[in-house]
Amino acid sequence: MNTITSTKCLIKVLSLSCIVALAISQTAFAQSKKDRIGMEYLESGFSTYDSIQKQIHDLAEPGYLEYESSEILIRHLEENGFTVQKGVADIPTAFIATYGSGSPVIGLLGEFDALPGMSQDTSAYQHPLKEGAAGHACGHNILGTATAASAVAISKWLAQGHKGTVKYFGCPAEEGGGGKYYMTEAGCFEGCDAVFDWHPSNANKVSLSTWKACMSVKFSFSGVSAHAGGSPWMGRSALDAVEAFDNMMNMMREHVPEGTRIHYIISDGGQAPNIVPSKAQVYYYFRNKDAKIVKEVFERALLAAQGAAMGTGTTMEYEIVNACHEKLVNRTLSEILLKNMQKAGGVILDDREMAYAEKLAATAGGDRSSCDNFAAVPAQLQEAVDIGTSTDVGEVSQMVPLASIEVACIPDCQISLHTWQTASCVGTTIGTKALLSTAKVFYLSAIDLYNNPATIKAIRDEYEAAQGKDHKFSPLMDRKPPLDYCK
Ligand SMILES: [Zn+2]
Structure with a gap:
């Protein structure tokens, strides 16, 4: 090969590679433009979602009674082309909305139940919307x-000719009703490759924490009524049985595995001191980060309750009210969520919202610095910390790979969830901004998964390694949903 020819060849090769590079960058540009469709939808969706969240906020329907709230979400999803299956798992307010076809299948968990007695408008002081309401x-x-x-943003992306499915799970009664327990039992989540979950919080974070498994159980004792002054020897006190049982449980605390939590209330202690109570009831929660231990502690408690009944001449019945497994968090999926939380950014408040948040913070000893949390985005995953509470999201996580995020919706001071301050803040435009930030994280993460089958496999492999390949889901109770528990 002579020099002239080789130079010509080099020029040819260079110009060819320039064209190829240009073509690749144009494809990448076209691709990223295609991928932006859902982000553009969310960026222009403020008024739509502000209106939806405020309607649900003001309806404030408690567990299993979320008829109008679920209907608002169903209508919105149907208007956007989703097919909706209503009343799943024998629960009138549970539903699954589906868009697209084939795999991967990405699931999103939605809750919409309110807390009894926590009614609050959007003032920066305590002011119920309706006295005594949820x-x-x-x-x-x-x-x-x-x-x-x-889910709607993802459907816009799928509608461009992409293969895959998105499923929105309308999950009622998270607050004590365990809606997801029954939906898991009914097989609603089967076939999902990944499920995204989130919760409003006082920080933006992606946490690997395992919430505790829990069983809540009512123990009811029946004895014989008598005049407590006139003829006490004729009575058999059901309250004595409760007290004997509680005494044994309080001694048992020392002899249960580390990290177990046992708490109770006497939900019925009789009517008057001068009547030997023929009926009494005590309501227990048993928690540990391992569902097997929770079950063992419950079985020991059952023996203690039987012993208390025997010793006091009463009888005992029990009802498992609610149960859930610990949350199994998928690290691979969590890393994707973290990367996209960093991309989507934090919740940016305007001056009006900041002034309101500052006022709200002041009601709980906070100040302006308590509001820095809204915009702050985490640099890394939060490694698992011991969380004392439980969630029915645990059930879903035992069935399919799942990861969760938390998004800042309240100032970071002495304001926790389940307070009037939270009920106020989430009904304002701060709540709307936080929900749109969340939606962006999930949208970007879903696109990552649809575009990368290898990541789906890695998520599955991690889940199977944690559960064991032949893992069978083993429920903690056998009962119908308590549809009237908030009536
Ligand atoms: Zn909650």
């Missing part, structure tokens, strides 16, 4: 709306 003190008005927004 309120969104856990922010489920924005929880369910955020995942609906991201």
Whole structure:
């Protein structure tokens, strides 16, 4: 080969590679423009989702009674081309909305139940919307709306000819009713490759924490009534049985595995001191980060309750009210959520919202610095910390790979969830901004998964390694949904 020819060849090769590079960058540009469709939808969706979350906020329907709230979300999803299956798992307010076809299948959890007695408007002082009514003190008005927004955004991307499915799970009664327990039992989540979940919080974070498994159980004792002064020897006190049982449980605390929590209330202790109570009831929660231990502690408690009944001449019946497994968090999926939380950015308040948040913070000893949390985005995953509470999201996580995020919706001071301050803040435009931030994180993460089958496999491999390949889901109770528990 002579020099002239080789130079010509080099020029040819260079110009060819320039064209190829240009073509690749144009494809990448076209691709990223295609991928932006859902982000553009969310960026222009403020008024739509502000209206939806505020309607649900003001309806504030408690567990299993979320008829209108679920209907608002169903209508919105149907208007956007989703097919909706209503009344799943024998629960009138549970539903699954589906868009697209084939795999991967991405699931999004939506909650919309309110807390009894927590009614609150959006003032920066305590002021119920309706005295004694329920309120969104856990922010489920924005929880369910955020995942609906991201489901619609994802559907816009799928509609461009992409293969894959998005499923929105309308999950009622998170607050004590365990809606997801029954939906899991009914097989609603089967076939999902990944499920996204979130919760309003006082920080933006992606946490690997395992919430505790829990069983809540009512123990009811029956004895014989008598005049407590006139003829006490004729009575057999059901309250004595409760007290004997509680005494044994308080001694048992020392002899249960580390990290177990046992708490109770006497839900019925009789009517008057001068009547030997023929009926009494005590309501227990048993928690540990391992469902097997929770079951063992419950079985020991059952023996103690039987012993208390025997010793006091009474009889005992029990009802498992609610149960859930610990949350199994998928690290691979969490890393994707973190990367996209960094991309989507934090919740940016305007001057009016900042002034309101500052006022709200002041009611709980906070100040302006308590509001820095809204915009702050985490640099890394939060490694698992010991969380004392439980969630029915645990059930879903035992069935399919799942990861969760938390998004800042309240100032970071002495304001926790389940307070009037939270119920107020999540009903404002701060709540709307937080829900749209959440929706963006889930949208970007879903696109990452649809575009990368290898990541889906890695998520599955991690789940199977944690559960064991032949893992069988083993329920903690056998009962029908307590549809009237908030009536
Ligand atoms: Zn909640």
